[in-house]
Amino acid sequence: MVRYEGKTVVKLNVNGAVHELAVRPSALLLDVLRDMLGLTGAKPGCRNGDCGACTVILDGWPAKSCLVLAVEAQGHSITTVEGLNGTAEIQKCFVEKNAFQCGYCTSGFLMVCQALKMQHPVMPPEYVIEEWLQSNLCRCTSYQEIRSAVAAMYRQGS
Amino acid sequence: MIPFDFIYCLPNTLREAYDAFWGLTSVGKNPVYYAGGSEIITMCRAGSIRPGAVVDIKTIPECQHLFENQDALHIGSACTLNQIKESKLFPLLSLSCGRIADHTNQCRITLGGNLCGTIMYRETSLPFLLSDATVQLFGKEGLRMVSFQSVFDGRMRLEPGELVVKLSVPRWALTAPHFHAKHAACEKIDYPLVSMAALQKDGKLRVAFSGLCARPFRSANMEEVLNNRSLSFEERAQDAAKLLPEPAHGDAEGSGEYRLFVLKNTLQALLEEAEYGAV
Numbered sequence: 001m002v003r004y005e006g007k008t009v010v011k012l013n014v015n016g017a018v019h020e021l022a023v024r025p026s027a028l029l030l031d032v033l034r035d036m037l038g039l040t041g042a043k044p045g046c047r048n049g050d051c052g053a054c055t056v057i058l059d060g061w062p063a064k065s066c067l068v069l070a071v072e073a074q075g076h077s078i079t080t081v082e083g084l085n086g087t088a089e090i091q092k093c094f095v096e097k098n099a100f101q102c103g104y105c106t107s108g109f110l111m112v113c114q115a116l117k118m119q120h121p122v123m124p125p126e127y128v129i130e131e132w133l134q135s136n137l138c139r140c141t142s143y144q145e146i147r148s149a150v151a152a153m154y155r156q157g158s
Numbered sequence: 159m160i161p162f163d164f165i166y167c168l169p170n171t172l173r174e175a176y177d178a179f180w181g182l183t184s185v186g187k188n189p190v191y192y193a194g195g196s197e198i199i200t201m202c203r204a205g206s207i208r209p210g211a212v213v214d215i216k217t218i219p220e221c222q223h224l225f226e227n228q229d230a231l232h233i234g235s236a237c238t239l240n241q242i243k244e245s246k247l248f249p250l251l252s253l254s255c256g257r258i259a260d261h262t263n264q265c266r267i268t269l270g271g272n273l274c275g276t277i278m279y280r281e282t283s284l285p286f287l288l289s290d291a292t293v294q295l296f297g298k299e300g301l302r303m304v305s306f307q308s309v310f311d312g313r314m315r316l317e318p319g320e321l322v323v324k325l326s327v328p329r330w331a332l333t334a335p336h337f338h339a340k341h342a343a344c345e346k347i348d349y350p351l352v353s354m355a356a357l358q359k360d361g362k363l364r365v366a367f368s369g370l371c372a373r374p375f376r377s378a379n380m381e382e383v384l385n386n387r388s389l390s391f392e393e394r395a396q397d398a399a400k401l402l403p404e405p406a407h408g409d410a411e412g413s414g415e416y417r418l419f420v421l422k423n424t425l426q427a428l429l430e431e432a433e434y435g436a437v
Contacts, residue, residue, distance in 0.1 A: 049263055
């Protein structure tokens with residue numbers, strides 16, 4: 001049985017690189033990514049699992065990093081928006097479709113869209129896309145443009 | 159950030175989990191079982207709870223089961239709502255899981271967490287209340303299997319330190335005609351004003367609710383009225399709404415009166431669908 005008490009060294013696989021980090025068992029993945037690894041793409045928004053600004057990809061599925069303990073993420077593959085390297089299809093489509101205004105929610109939306117493409121390589125029914133995107137909030141209400149970006153991602157990938 | 163420390167344990171077996179729970183309890187650590195973590199992390203951050211330890215059960219093999227055999231469908235307590243939904247093995251439960259929180263959170267929230275959590279809605283309980291489901295628990299005497307209804311009266315009634323291992327649903331319920339409706343105040347993703355699940359067995363409707371009262375419930379009295387074919391749909395819906403086991407819940411999402419209004423419309427829609435074959 002694994003047991004962590006007090007600060008413990010864990011190995012996190014983030015964007016393909018393994019990092020050894022000393023974390024408290026109650027440390028949240030979001031804080032560790034931002035404060036210890038400098039990966040500030042995952043944004044603190046509500047910190048309550050509602051807004052989705054902190055979304056990362058955990059083993060191919062979207063996860064709100066404010067609701068994941070860093071110690072739990074050990075042994076799993078974590079991808080942040082930095083791991084997309086600015087070259088992912090969805091990033092280009094967001095630019096083409098102007099799918100943001102202030103940009104605070106953008107990295108979270110990008111990660112949900114990227115995970116959607118990983119789980120559904122072929123364009124899924126409209127209700128599936130809607131269901132996935134409903135996990136995130138955009139206070140600038142760029143929702144229509146984000147939908148267009150997702151559609152463009154699938155068109156360009158086909 | 160969670161403003162305090164706790165011990166994190168990741169047991170490999172049910173016995174290890176149970177022993178860890180009591181070992182930590184004996185040194186005053188006030189442990190909680192943990193799986194998806196969304197409710198526990200939120201409450202720790204908000205200061206509503208302050209466990210000295212969490213015992214993470216999500217890698218225990220028995221808690222990850224999701225398979226069908228000759229008798230039943232078996233669903234481990236650490237299965238996520240999304241796993242259950244995507245498996246499509248129990249369509250009514252898939253519908254319930256698909257309307258709890260949002261999709262990303264459904265990838266983390268577990269069946270056990272939804273059933274044992276402190277948030278009163280526990281919407282995954284409804285299909286189990288209707289389907290003669292059983293639940294396997296691990297406690298002092300090891301494993302025990304009991305009917306779900308005998309340990310769920312709106313919340314799980316477990317022995318101290320006992321943990322939910324899996325739920326089993328008899329095969330008839332997996333293919334039975336079913337109906338699900340969830341009405342929230344504003345949007346699709348919200349706590350329910352009325353969440354209703356229904357299964358048909360031997361031509362009779364079984365119906366359970368969440369959001370309507372302060373706890374999820376199934377009512378034999380309401381089912382009797384709803385199955386009384388001598389009355390019109392409207393009469394049945396009106397009469398059933400008078401038979402709630404406790405007053406309709408009122409909060410910022412909606413008053414008790416409004417919930418009753420929504421209930422009557424929901425019941426009438428259910429009866430129409432059941433009658434005309436679209437259930």
